[in-house]
Amino acid sequence: MDASKVILSAPLQQLKDEHISLRADMDRIYEITEEIEYDSGLVVVQLFSKLYEQISAFNNKLKAHSKREEEGLFPMMARRLGENDRTIEVMEYEHAKAEQHLQDFLTEADRAGAAIDENDAQSITVYAVQALATLTQHFAKEEKMLFPLAENILSVEEKEVIERLISGR
Template sequence: MTIESSNIVLCAPLQQLMDEHVSLRKDMDHFYEITEEIEFESGLAVVQLFAKLHERVSAFAIELNAHSKREDEGLFPMMARRLNENDKTIEVMEQEHEKAEQHLQDFLTEAEQAGNSMDENAAQWITVYAVQAYATLTQHFAKEEKVLFPLAEKILSEYEKEELERLFLVR
């Protein structure tokens, strides 16, 4: 299943998901830059950068959750009904969502538990979760854009696309 998205025009709800990736990727790039600074700094600077990272990742997790919900509750079930029961595309996408969300949740939980006792070492090892989320989501978004969205455009009926659009407007 290798579909190349280069010349496929997506319907409005699929294009919306694609556009959300642009915004999410920009936010991810911002927090990833902070993780790199943390890696090269030391002492108090690390703790201060971590506070900035925590703020960015917290906001990002909320945005990502809204995006994932549209896919998990709208797009994925529709596609799953259309795909062969042996096709694992949707299952893989759902697993990647869970993996990325788990990395973000681990980051937020560990940061919260460290709280005011945050030191350079804790900040550095907790930051690894944000880096893992970034790596997972970078690959995941690319797969959705190159394979999943073009596949959805191809297999979903006009009625399903309109239904997806209605679902997205409600949220």
């Protein structure tokens, strides 16, 4: 099956479309992490403050997106795929891994506080970079494999349930 040819139903397309906005945020975050890596001195600490704000906002958006997948799409697909299939397990693991990297970033940044120096800022930024790497691969997997698979195996009724979950009705 050529996943790029699969037309997604509205709820699956919406989940896929949410990646566009999340990726735009990830691009901004990545640009700041690059500057932090290559700059030095006080500017690194200032950039880190900007990165912290971006990561905090992004983390909330990502959690909302992940929750919609974890409460609707993933359990339904897991039931359809059967207990020997590890597809959903891998997706959930990747969610947890990305969330952990973001949480580590926020925790370490909070621990360092206002007294943060250039070296701490650069070392803590590594968590953000790891989260971005995990999410970049994860989004690609969902778009190329998971969403087209969901389109093929979920019933119209199941897709309607996902749509209600997404829209909060």
